[in-house]
Amino acid sequence: MPEVVDQVALARLYGEPLFALPSDLYIPPDALEVFLEAFEGPLDLLLYLIRKQNFNILDIPMAGVTRQYLAYVDEIRSRNLELAAEYLLMAAMLIEIKSRMLLPPKKTADGEEAEDPRAELVRRLLEYEQAKMQAAAINALPTYGRDFWKAQVYIEQSLKPRFPDVSLDDLRQAWADILKRAKLVQHHKISREELSVREHMSIVLRQLQGRRFVEFEALFDATRGVPVLVVTFIALLELGKETLVEITQAEAFAPIYVRLAYAPS
Structure with missing residues (x-):
């Protein structure tokens, strides 16, 4: 044990503080893995890269965004190939848009300029961002079981009971029930009449x-x-x-x- 009692322990082994790592300790390379960011899909990752660097979503610099996106895809391909398949489709779309932007713009039959290759991607990103913001706003609302619980108060009854008031309709219904039961148990007296x-x-x-x-x-x-x-x-x-x-x-x-x-x- 160290002489300084307030020294911070690195870990606890069987309840005892451990202040130094053993010299023969081996930690595998993949034993610890830290995820700095978790994304819900390709659009979520792409939107994160754009917003993090304060890019204009209506004028996306395709070269820089594509390079960063592919770096992330290469990282997850080495760990989870099934998850990377989702992101590879978006990577192919980014590369296609980047290639179309390098080519000279073609004019339409009416003589107007062709639509920006990034237009469809921008539309999808804006729709996704709007849906994500609405979902976050709904999630921020107080939820029963997460943010608050139903109050339950037990009030001990007094010694003198308080009976509820009885209305005329209650009395009428009770009287009708009594008559109904009386008809079920009523007696019939049969008298003999002599006829000539x-x-x-x-x-x-x-x-x-x-x-x-x-x-x-x-x-x-x-x-x-x-x-x-x-x-x-x-x-x-x-x-x-x-x-x-x-x-x-x-x-x-x-x-x-x-x-x-x-x-x-």
């Missing part, structure tokens, strides 16, 4: 008294219930059986009429 066929035979005879024909449906009182209708029908059958009444019909599906049986004097 002979009595109803007399009632039918009184209805036919003094009348020539009475419609069959007019002899039944639907308001008194099904049992009375059944007994009245049986009384009519008994009267017909005893030939006290006549049941006639003019033709098929015609109205049915009932009258007292004809009794010769």
Whole structure:
């Protein structure tokens, strides 16, 4: 251990400070690798080279930019050939633009000068820069889970509970539910009613008294219930059986009429 206690250690080995490297220590060449800049693609690298040197994007010096771009591509080709394939396509485009700029400009059929070979590249760079700036602006907005968290506050309830107010609609709905449940469990009381066929035979005879024909449906009182209708029908059958009444019909599906049986004097 050194005599100076505040000396900065180079590293820690099994928890102990290391103030000097071992003489037999071997570090492979590729053990440590530092990336100063990380780019998202060829356009990102090209835009970085232009902005870093304050070049005018509308008047790009193709010779210098192409030379720097190819130097970076050669560097990544030695490390990641698959990644370098993306950048090689842009390198070929830069070389083509540089070659076209060395040639004398050709005029179009209308006599106007040809478009600048760098125009398409400039348009793509401007669109990419605009999209990158918008993405950075969106990323700078506060994001839940990264910049802030939802506040959660626990408030201990008081000893005296506070009940919520009940509206009239709540009471009406509760009353409707009670009635609905009551209908499901309600009881039905069945009472026995004694009906006399002979009595109803007399009632039918009184209805036919003094009348020539009475419609069959007019002899039944639907308001008194099904049992009375059944007994009245049986009384009519008994009267017909005893030939006290006549049941006639003019033709098929015609109205049915009932009258007292004809009794010769």
